[in-house]
Amino acid sequence: MAPPRDLREWIDLLEREGELVRVEAEVDPELEITEINDRTVKAGGPALLFEHVKGSELPLLINQFGTEHRMCMAFDAPSLDDVAAKLTDVLEMQPPQGLIEKVRGLQKLKSVADSRPKTVRSAPCQEVVLEGSSASLDLLPIQKCWPDDAAPFITLPAVITHDPRTGTRNVGMYRMQKLGPRATAMHWQIHKDGRADYLATDGRIEVAVALGTDPVTTYSASAPLPKHIDELMLAGFLRGEPVELVRAKTVGIDVPANAEIVLEGYIQKHEVTDEGPFGDHTGYYTPPEPFPVFHLTAMTMRRDAIYPSIVVGKPPQEDAWLGKATERIFLPAIKMTVPELVDYDLPVAGAFHNCCIVSIRKAFPGHAQKVMHAIWGLGMLSLTKAIVVVDEWVDVHDYEEVLFRVGANVDPQRDVLITEGPLDHLDHAPTRQFYGGKMGIDATHKGPEEGTREWPPEIEMTPEVKALVDRRWGEYGIPLDVAAGNGRIRQSSRPLRRLLRR
Ligand SMILES: Cc1cc2nc3c(=O)[nH]c(=O)nc-3n(C[C@H](O)[C@H](O)[C@H](O)COP(=O)(O)O)c2cc1C
Ligand SMILES: [Mn+2]
Numbered sequence: 001m002a003p004p005r006d007l008r009e010w011i012d013l014l015e016r017e018g019e020l021v022r023v024e025a026e027v028d029p030e031l032e033i034t035e036i037n038d039r040t041v042k043a044g045g046p047a048l049l050f051e052h053v054k055g056s057e058l059p060l061l062i063n064q065f066g067t068e069h070r071m072c073m074a075f076d077a078p079s080l081d082d083v084a085a086k087l088t089d090v091l092e093m094q095p096p097q098g099l100i101e102k103v104r105g106l107q108k109l110k111s112v113a114d115s116r117p118k119t120v121r122s123a124p125c126q127e128v129v130l131e132g133s134s135a136s137l138d139l140l141p142i143q144k145c146w147p148d149d150a151a152p153f154i155t156l157p158a159v160i161t162h163d164p165r166t167g168t169r170n171v172g173m174y175r176m177q178k179l180g181p182r183a184t185a186m187h188w189q190i191h192k193d194g195r196a197d198y199l200a201t202d203g204r205i206e207v208a209v210a211l212g213t214d215p216v217t218t219y220s221a222s223a224p225l226p227k228h229i230d231e232l233m234l235a236g237f238l239r240g241e242p243v244e245l246v247r248a249k250t251v252g253i254d255v256p257a258n259a260e261i262v263l264e265g266y267i268q269k270h271e272v273t274d275e276g277p278f279g280d281h282t283g284y285y286t287p288p289e290p291f292p293v294f295h296l297t298a299m300t301m302r303r304d305a306i307y308p309s310i311v312v313g314k315p316p317q318e319d320a321w322l323g324k325a326t327e328r329i330f331l332p333a334i335k336m337t338v339p340e341l342v343d344y345d346l347p348v349a350g351a352f353h354n355c356c357i358v359s360i361r362k363a364f365p366g367h368a369q370k371v372m373h374a375i376w377g378l379g380m381l382s383l384t385k386a387i388v389v390v391d392e393w394v395d396v397h398d399y400e401e402v403l404f405r406v407g408a409n410v411d412p413q414r415d416v417l418i419t420e421g422p423l424d425h426l427d428h429a430p431t432r433q434f435y436g437g438k439m440g441i442d443a444t445h446k447g448p449e450e451g452t453r454e455w456p457p458e459i460e461m462t463p464e465v466k467a468l469v470d471r472r473w474g475e476y477g478i479p480l481d482v483a484a485g486n487g488r489i490r491q492s493s494r495p496l497r498r499l500l501r502r
Pocket of ligand 2: 172
C-alpha cells in the first residue's frame, strides 16, 4: 500500500472503507452544502461526494480530511506521528558506520532523491482544454460558504507560482473569490510565499491552480515550508513517489498531471480588488481588504472532473486535521533548532496561531523564556499569540493537565511574559493589523536557582501500593474498568470530563 495516487484512487479507497457517502439529491452550493457538511464534520461523519450540485455538471467532494482516521488514510500511515517519523529519519541522519548502516543510509538518501517531481508529456488533467472565452469558472460548483460571504470562493486550491528571481516553485493554498467567469481575487496574506513571488515581479506573474490532486499533494499545498523549499518535494517524499507534472497550456508552469482541474492565468502587479467579507477559519468574517486579481487564460480538466472543496469557519471544521497534520509533521524539523522541545500542541480551538503549548526539558533558569522566543522566531509559528510552556513530563495534548499546571505553577506577576511582534494577517483582536501583543506563560517548575522557594514535590502513590491494589482488585468487588483508570480520568470517561469542564 501507498498513499492514493490521485483523487479518484482516494475516493475509491474512502468508499471501500465506508468513509464516503455519495449524495444524489440535488443540493445548492450556496449555503446548503455548508450546513450539511458542518453537521457531518461535527459528528465525525464521512467524506461527501455531492453528485448533483445546482448549476453545475461537476460533482463536489468535501470533508475528505474531516477525521484523524481519514487524515492518516491519506498518508497511508497508522498515525500522524508515523508520518513525522519518516522525516525524523532523514533529518537526523548520521554518517553511517558499517555496511548495513551504509545501505540503510543510501535507501534514505534515495527516498529524498526520488521526491523530486518528474515531468510527463501527456496527462489526465488536460483531457479537456478550454481556452479564451470557453474557459469559465461558471462551469464549477463553487461554494458560497457563509451568509455574509461576498461571493462564491474556491477554497481548496493548490496555487503554483515561481519566484521571478530564482525560478523556485511555490505551492500554497490560498482561497480565490470568484469575481466573474474569468477572474478571481488571490488571497495571498502578507507572510506567505505566493505573495513574495508576486511582489518580486515588476510586471505580471503567471499562476496555475491545481484543483483535486491526490490528498498528500493537496495537504502539501497547506504546509508552511521555508520559501526556498518546493512543496511538491515534500509531497513526493511523503507519497514515496514523485509528483508527476505536465506543462500547462498557456503559462510556463508545470502542473500536477493527476489534478482534476487546472486553472491557468496571470496576475498583474498592482491590480487589486476588494476581497471579502469571508467567513474565515478564525470563526469571524474577515472584512474586505485589497488583494491581487487573478485572470483566467485557460482551464484544463479531466473528462468527468470532480471539484474539491472545504469549508472553514468557527473551529472545529474540516481544516482542523490539515492543521494537526502540519503540527505533527513539522515537529522533527522544529526539534532540529529547539532540541530541548519535547512536544507541542496547537489547539484547534485556538485556530492554530492563537495558542501553542510546548513541553521542554528544562535545564537552566529562563529556559522556558528561551523557548518562547525561539518559537516566536520560527517560520509561521512566529505569529503565535500565546505560548504555554510546561515541563517534559506534562502531556501537552491533555488540556486538563495543562490548565492544572498553569494554575498550580504560575505566579502571574513573575511567570507571564508580555511582549510584542508580528501577528496573523487575519487576527482581528490587535489594535492595529499584523502587529501586537504576545503572551508567554511559564508553567514549569521553578526553584531557588530562579529565585523562588523550593518547589514542593508532586503527589505520587508508591509503586508497591499500586501493585498491591492491582493484585487485590478482584477481592474488593469494585468493577474492573474502574481499576483501569489507575487514578487518572480516562479519555473515554466522557460524562465525568464534561462535568469537570463546567
Ligand atoms: C483550507 C485552507 C485555506 C487557506 N486559505 C488561505 C488563504 O486564503 N490565504 C493564505 O494566505 N493562506 C491560506 N491558508 C494557509 C496557507 O495555505 C499556508 O500558510 C501555506 O503554508 C501557504 O503556503 P506558503 O507557505 O508557500 O505561502 C489556508 C490553509 C488551508 C488549510
Ligand atoms: Mn512555500
